Structure formats: C-alpha cells, structure tokens
Amino acid sequence: MNIGAFIKYYRIYKGMTQKQVGEGICTPGHISKIESGHLQITKDKIDLFNHRLNINIEKELKTYKKLQLDLELWHDVMIKQVNGKVELLKETIEQNPLIQIETLNGTYKILKARYFMMKGKLKDAGFYLSQFSNKRLSFHMSDYDFQLYYHIKGMYELEKGNPQSAVMFLERIDRDIYSNPESYFHLSVGYHELGQYDRSLRYSQRALNYFKETFNFTRCIDAATIQLIAESKNGEEGLEAIVEKYDELIQHCDNLHDHGRKAILYLNLGGVYRDLMQDRKARDAYQVAYGLLKHEAPTEDYVRILFGYIESSMDVEGPALEKLETLIEEGLRYATANKDSCKECLFMMLGIRVHEGEEAYYQYMENVIIPLLKEEGQYSECNYYIQKLYNGKMVNEKECVNS
Structure with missing residues (x-):
C-alpha cells in the first residue's frame, strides 16, 4: 500500500x-x-x-498493515472454525474505517461471503460474491484475492449443489500464489459428488494431511469423512469395515461434543446403507441424524438429513402420513426460500409418492429427477435413482405376472 x-x-x-x-x-x-x-x-x-x-499518514499505514493481518487471521479462524474468534475479529475489522480502502475491501467482501456460508446464509453469501462482476472492484483485487475468490466461489457452488461449477473454480487456483491446502478438501467433495472417487480420495488425503499438520482435529474429521465416503463408493472395503470406521469417527465427535459433525456422519452412514438398498438401516441412521439437528435452525446439511429421513421412511414402517406431509412441506419451504430448484424437485417427488402413489412417483423420477441430476452433474445421486427406478420397474413386472 x-x-x-x-x-x-x-x-x-x-x-x-x-x-x-x-x-x-x-x-x-x-x-x-x-x-x-x-x-x-x-x-x-x-x-x-x-x-x-x-x-497522520505514517500511523494510518501501520493501522492498514494491522488490518491486513486481521483479515488473514479472520480467514484462518474460519478455516479452523473457532467461532468465538470469528465473531470477535469480524467486529474488530468492521469497526476499522480503512476497510473501505479498495485494495482491502475486495478481500473483506470475499471473506464476508465465507462468513455467511458458515452461518448457512447462502443468499447473503451470493450477494457479496456477485459484486465481483463489478469491473471496478475486480480492478483493485490483488493476485492473491483472485485465488481466494476462486476458493470461496467454489465452496459456494458446492453449497448450492453445483459440483461441476465448484470444481471448475477450485481447479483454477494458482497454488504458487494461494497455497491454502484447505481447498483440497472442497475439491475432494466436488469430485465425490461428480462420482470421480479416485480423485476424491487423492484430494481428501492431502486435506487430511494438512489438518493433521495444523492440529485441526475437527477438520480432520471432515476430511476423514469424505475419504470414508469415497472408499465406500469405490468398494475397496467391505460394509463391516466401513461401519467400524464410521463408529470410530462418531466416537471422536462424542469426545469433542460435536453433535453437528456426528449428525453428518450418520447422514453419510445412512447413504451407505441406502446405496446398498438396506432401507431399514438407512432409515435408522437418518433418524439419529435428524434427531440431532431437528431443533436447530435449518441449514443445507439439515435439509439433506431431512430428505434422507423422509425418503427412507417411505420404504419401511416410518412416521404417519400426516407427519410425512409436514416434513415434506418443511423441506419444500427451505428449497423455495433458497431458490434451490433441484431440492425443490426432490421434495416434490416425495410429495407425489405420498399423494399420487408409486406409479406417479416412478414416472416423475424417470422424467424429471434423473435428467435434472444428470444436468446438474450430480452423477452419484443420478446413478442411485437409475438403480432405484430399475428395481421399481422389476417389482411392478413381477406383480403384473403374479396377478
């Protein structure tokens, strides 16, 4: 400066x-x-x-350099998810009038977008990120800021359920300029959702190494979780070994009193059982996850859990029809409020199953859900519903033959 x-x-x-x-x-x-x-x-x-x-220009220059360090530290504590320090630094930064200087204001706005993502406020995060289409703001961005933008934008696209777009931004990062290895974790998540499990495994290992080196134990759980999902999708380990690893990570969450990450582990464990068409065990895992988060403000993870719980409950003896209708309406409200058309369609599919029956449900799955997931690049989910549709048709054919 x-x-x-x-x-x-x-x-x-x-x-x-x-x-x-x-x-x-x-x-x-x-x-x-x-x-x-x-x-x-x-x-x-x-x-x-x-x-x-x-x-006093010399004094202001020192204040400017201190503000630069505060912004770096703010990002660091967001990576480590030290919530108390996140809020304290946010207040300190926003009280400094120098934050309006254009060379710092871009950095601040990118990090503010990440802050809102931490809070589950995707609409607010999107508002800040959209400002970087402004040529004046981007003109004053440093090379580092551009790389930071690619990282945060990639995270945002993941939260919005757009893994193709997320990976595109994350792969643009120049690691000679921006060396933050946390972005490997988000690449791992993106490639997992695209069904590229070998790449997901490779990046999750890099992220896990980084979190271990920085003694970031909670984020170690995150990286180990995505690694475990990729391993189960690859079929490298048997179900018993996979469940044993989940139990170990769940115990770590109990030791850290982290019920949020514990809920995510049960969500993913439910996904393992779901992929194997073990509906009752899937329902039980989703039910535990739902119980851990149902009294908190809705987030993207909670809605994924809600969907899994409703869907798996329909395949076994689950809640009463009235309760299912209420839960479906809750999911639809969240998806509509966040303009998430994909999740809106998924919850509509569940509503069709409740109100119009199995035939209409499978038709909607075939004509709307599978093409939509393919278009969104969510190939893992797409393959699941293709298999489910096939199984449903096989059952219907058997019933026709028997009748």
Missing part, C-alpha cells in the same frame, strides 16, 4: 477535490500522480498533506 493511496482514500472520505487537497502544495496533476503511486512524495509534503487532511 503506497502513501498516495491513503491520500486518495482520505481525500474522498472527507469530500475534497484534488485541487482542494493540493492548493498551496502542488498541482491537481501532481496529486493524481501521487495517488496512483507514479510520483514519489517527500517528507515535507507528507507533513503538509497530514495537516491538510488532519491525519
């Missing part, structure tokens, strides 16, 4: 023109060159500008 940028910032902040600031000191043309960093400024002139703007 050069001294001229501070002169420009405070000149605009105080509503002064270049002519007013330079009067008796230098011409407006010289002020323009100083502000752009193309003209050196002497100590005598710095003192004159300090007096004219009623500031």
Whole structure:
C-alpha cells in the first residue's frame, strides 16, 4: 500500500477535490500522480498533506498493515472454525474505517461471503460474491484475492449443489500464489459428488494431511469423512469395515461434543446403507441424524438429513402420513426460500409418492429427477435413482405376472 493511496482514500472520505487537497502544495496533476503511486512524495509534503487532511499518514499505514493481518487471521479462524474468534475479529475489522480502502475491501467482501456460508446464509453469501462482476472492484483485487475468490466461489457452488461449477473454480487456483491446502478438501467433495472417487480420495488425503499438520482435529474429521465416503463408493472395503470406521469417527465427535459433525456422519452412514438398498438401516441412521439437528435452525446439511429421513421412511414402517406431509412441506419451504430448484424437485417427488402413489412417483423420477441430476452433474445421486427406478420397474413386472 503506497502513501498516495491513503491520500486518495482520505481525500474522498472527507469530500475534497484534488485541487482542494493540493492548493498551496502542488498541482491537481501532481496529486493524481501521487495517488496512483507514479510520483514519489517527500517528507515535507507528507507533513503538509497530514495537516491538510488532519491525519497522520505514517500511523494510518501501520493501522492498514494491522488490518491486513486481521483479515488473514479472520480467514484462518474460519478455516479452523473457532467461532468465538470469528465473531470477535469480524467486529474488530468492521469497526476499522480503512476497510473501505479498495485494495482491502475486495478481500473483506470475499471473506464476508465465507462468513455467511458458515452461518448457512447462502443468499447473503451470493450477494457479496456477485459484486465481483463489478469491473471496478475486480480492478483493485490483488493476485492473491483472485485465488481466494476462486476458493470461496467454489465452496459456494458446492453449497448450492453445483459440483461441476465448484470444481471448475477450485481447479483454477494458482497454488504458487494461494497455497491454502484447505481447498483440497472442497475439491475432494466436488469430485465425490461428480462420482470421480479416485480423485476424491487423492484430494481428501492431502486435506487430511494438512489438518493433521495444523492440529485441526475437527477438520480432520471432515476430511476423514469424505475419504470414508469415497472408499465406500469405490468398494475397496467391505460394509463391516466401513461401519467400524464410521463408529470410530462418531466416537471422536462424542469426545469433542460435536453433535453437528456426528449428525453428518450418520447422514453419510445412512447413504451407505441406502446405496446398498438396506432401507431399514438407512432409515435408522437418518433418524439419529435428524434427531440431532431437528431443533436447530435449518441449514443445507439439515435439509439433506431431512430428505434422507423422509425418503427412507417411505420404504419401511416410518412416521404417519400426516407427519410425512409436514416434513415434506418443511423441506419444500427451505428449497423455495433458497431458490434451490433441484431440492425443490426432490421434495416434490416425495410429495407425489405420498399423494399420487408409486406409479406417479416412478414416472416423475424417470422424467424429471434423473435428467435434472444428470444436468446438474450430480452423477452419484443420478446413478442411485437409475438403480432405484430399475428395481421399481422389476417389482411392478413381477406383480403384473403374479396377478
């Protein structure tokens, strides 16, 4: 950050023109060159500008550097998910008037988007990320900021259920400029959702190594979880070994009193049983996950759990029809509020099954859900419903033959 940028910032902040600031000191043309960093400024002139703007430029420069460090630390504690420090640093940063300087404001807005994702407020996160289509804002971004943007944008696309788009942004990261290995975790998640389990495994191992090296035990659970999902999809381990590993991670969550991650593990375990068409065990796992989060504010993870619980309950003896209808309506409200058309269609499919029966349910699955999941790049889910549709048709054919 050069001294001229501070002169420009405070000149605009105080509503002064270049002519007013330079009067008796230098011409407006010289002020323009100083502000752009193309003209050196002497100590005598710095003192004159300090007096004219009623500031201390050297002191402000130190405050600027401190703010840069605060932004770096804010990102670090968001990675580590130290919630108390996240809130404290957010307050400190936002009280600093220098956050409006264009060279820092872009960094702040990208990190603010990540902050809102932590809070489950995807609409607010999207608002901040959308501002980077503004050429003026992107003009003042550093090379590092562009890489940070690719990372946070990739995370956002994952949360929105767009793994193809997420991987596209994450793979654009230049690791010579942006070396944050946490992005490997999000690449692992993206490739998993695209059904590319070998790549998912490779990136999850890199993320796990990073979290271990930084003693980030909660995020170790995250990386180990996605690794375990990829292993189960690859079929490298038997069901008994997979369940044993889930039990071990669940015990770690109990030791850390982390019921949120425990719920995610049960969600994923339910997915393992679901893929094997073991509907009752899937329902039991989803039910535990649902019980852990049902009294909290809805999040993306909660809605995934809600969907799994409803869907698996329909295949075995589950809640009464009225309860299922209520839960489906809850899921639809969330999907509609977040403009998530894919989840909206999935919950509509469950509603059709309740109100119109199995034949309409399978027709909707074939004509709407499978093409939609394929278009969204959610190949793992798409393959599941293709198998489920096939099984459903086989059952119907047997019933026709027997009748």
